[in-house]
Amino acid sequence: KAGVTQTPRYLIKTRGQQVTLSCSPISGHRSVSWYQQTPGQGLQFLFEYFSETQRNKGNFPGRFSGRQFSNSRSEMNVSTLELGDSALYLCASRFLTGPTYEQYFGPGTRLTVT
Amino acid sequence: AQTVTQSQPEMSVQEAETVTLSCTYDTSESDYYLFWYKQPPSRQMILVIRQEAYKQQNATENRFSVNFQKAAKSFSLKISDSQLGDAAMYFCAYKGETSGSRLTFGEGTQLTVNP
Numbered sequence: 188k189a190g191v192t193q194t195p196r197y198l199i200k201t202r203g204q205q206v207t208l209s210c211s212p213i214s215g216h217r218s219v220s221w222y223q224q225t226p227g228q229g230l231q232f233l234f235e236y237f238s239e240t241q242r243n244k245g246n247f248p249g250r251f252s253g254r255q256f257s258n259s260r261s262e263m264n265v266s267t268l269e270l271g272d273s274a275l276y277l278c279a280s281r282f283l284t285g286p287t288y289e290q291y292f293g294p295g296t297r298l299t300v301t
Numbered sequence: 302a303q304t305v306t307q308s309q310p311e312m313s314v315q316e317a318e319t320v321t322l323s324c325t326y327d328t329s330e331s332d333y334y335l336f337w338y339k340q341p342p343s344r345q346m347i348l349v350i351r352q353e354a355y356k357q358q359n360a361t362e363n364r365f366s367v368n369f370q371k372a373a374k375s376f377s378l379k380i381s382d383s384q385l386g387d388a389a390m391y392f393c394a395y396k397g398e399t400s401g402s403r404l405t406f407g408e409g410t411q412l413t414v415n416p
Binding site for chain 2: 218220229235290
């Protein structure tokens with residue numbers, strides 16, 4: 188069974204640009220969550236999507252947005268990039284039924300903003 | 302708001318020996334889960350062990366066990382017979398019963414295993 192996949196794995200962008208990251212969950216998983224990992228702030232929850240709707244949101248500015256498609260794949264978008272957005276972005280997926288604690292992480296996308 | 306604190310930024314252990322990583326948390330919820338995740342240099346987050354707050358028995362997974370002290374809000378991880386492959390960043394994480402998938406992570410402890 189394939190794990191959570193994230194594309195691209197590495198990305199370099201310039202300040203002011205926007206970026207879109209993609210996450211494909213494990214087959215059958217319908218919930219996708221996103222996290223930002225930085226050396227200064229650690230791991231922080233961005234948002235969770237299931238049934239194509241944002242269900243939970245962390246404390247991030249509106250420049251961070253996401254969406255989920257009918258096949259459960261999710262995209263995360265960051266507009267007007269800032270240097271501080273340089274981070275590892277992780278997504279995690281889980282089934283909607285059954286234990287809510289069983290979520291699985293992807294390998295992450297490393298975003299560098301110059 | 303829930304918080305998770307790991308007071309040991311770095312730890313080291315000799316191969317085959319035992320090490321304990323500390324974690325404390327703060328919450329007003331009665332139902333929650335606690336986790337230890339391992340993040341090796343590949344950056345892939347791997348679940349090591351899970352503890353449900355309503356269970357009094359400490360969780361165990363092979364060489365990994367926890368000491369869950371609910372009243373003290375403490376959740377430490379013990380790694381027995383440490384192996385070189387255990388070297389990684391370890392994160393303690395909290396999830397409330399009603400918080401969906403949202404995990405609150407501690408700052409992490411970098412574990413070095415010396416041969």
